[in-house]
Amino acid sequence: MQAPQPVRTRIGGAVTHAETLTHNSGNAATGGIWRVHGPAGTAILKVARPPSAAPAGSPSWQTSDAPEHWNYWRREVTAYTSGFAAEAYAGTGIEVPEPLATVPRPDGAIELWLAEATGAHGTAWPPARFRHFARQLGAGQARWAGRVPALPWLSRRWLRQYLAHGPATTVTMRTDEDWSHPLTAAWPAAELRRVWEHRETVLRRAEEQPRTLAHLDVWPTNLIADGDRTVLIDWAFTGDGALGEDIANLIIDSVTDNLIDAALLPDIEDAATEGYLEGLRDGGWQGDPDGVRRAIAACGAAKYGWFAPAVLGRMIRGHRIGNAYGRSLADDAAELERLRGLVTMIVRWAAL
Incomplete structure (x- = not known):
């Protein structure tokens, strides 16, 4: 080389x-x-x-x-x-x-x-470090609120395109028989089905949120802590996004691939949300904090409304759930239990 x-x-x-x-x-x-x-x-x-x-x-x-x-x-x-x-x-x-x-x-x-950036990767962070980063991100995104740069190479309507052409296209849950399969009993299947079948409504709610310059791939493997500094890598998707869209992704994608203990999800949700609101205020943003909480919920539910149907569909058809990030996943029953809090949160977010 x-x-x-x-x-x-x-x-x-x-x-x-x-x-x-x-x-x-x-x-x-x-x-x-x-x-x-x-x-x-x-x-x-x-x-x-x-x-x-x-x-x-x-x-x-x-x-x-x-x-x-x-x-x-x-x-x-x-x-x-x-x-x-x-x-x-x-x-x-x-x-x-x-x-x-x-x-x-x-x-x-x-x-x-x-x-090469050196330091502690986000997969090893405690919730308090998520809060610290979220505050930094809030301060950074406050300055771009309502004025995303008009550069031609920045992404626009990224979330809609991702949902139309990305992993959501792998969902195979299509019939009443699928949704009544015994495996679905481990999760709030009826509510998850509603989120999936009304995904356009949830997506429109996400798209209606105030805009800012977003990274659009904020998750633990793209974060490195070096003291108080945070190195943010992988800028392949950056562009127009909603206030709170990156935080929604950070919260959900902290546990999807079993890189962080899913039991920490409630603490990560609270830490990242409150840190982000603090950062927005640090950056001079004077909007409604409850509006940002609703934006986080709408963006997270819109982006990951496909997740539970995709997991269930693969399990029902006897396919192992893959993991590209080096952490083994448990058998189906244990994986359903591990992700129960996550899919329940997605349902809650979709209803806000």
């Missing part, structure tokens, strides 16, 4: 070896992520991959050349190299990895070389 000169300077010479990092390998926009080692340090290599005649990855994670597409393959490279990611929430304690170099590949892909 050849590294450009700025990377060799950072790592003290040529690459000695590289290790593959865990990521969503189904996302066609990502051609791989590696930690590269040199004599004196490390760096991160992420390959941004364009669409091809032979589509890669999962059918629900395809990419596009269109800047308005939810999974536009150049968005993250542009966010870093333009300085946009570094400036988006500057001064709040949120930082991004330093971009070191970009290198075009013969196949049209782009190598994005980044300095």
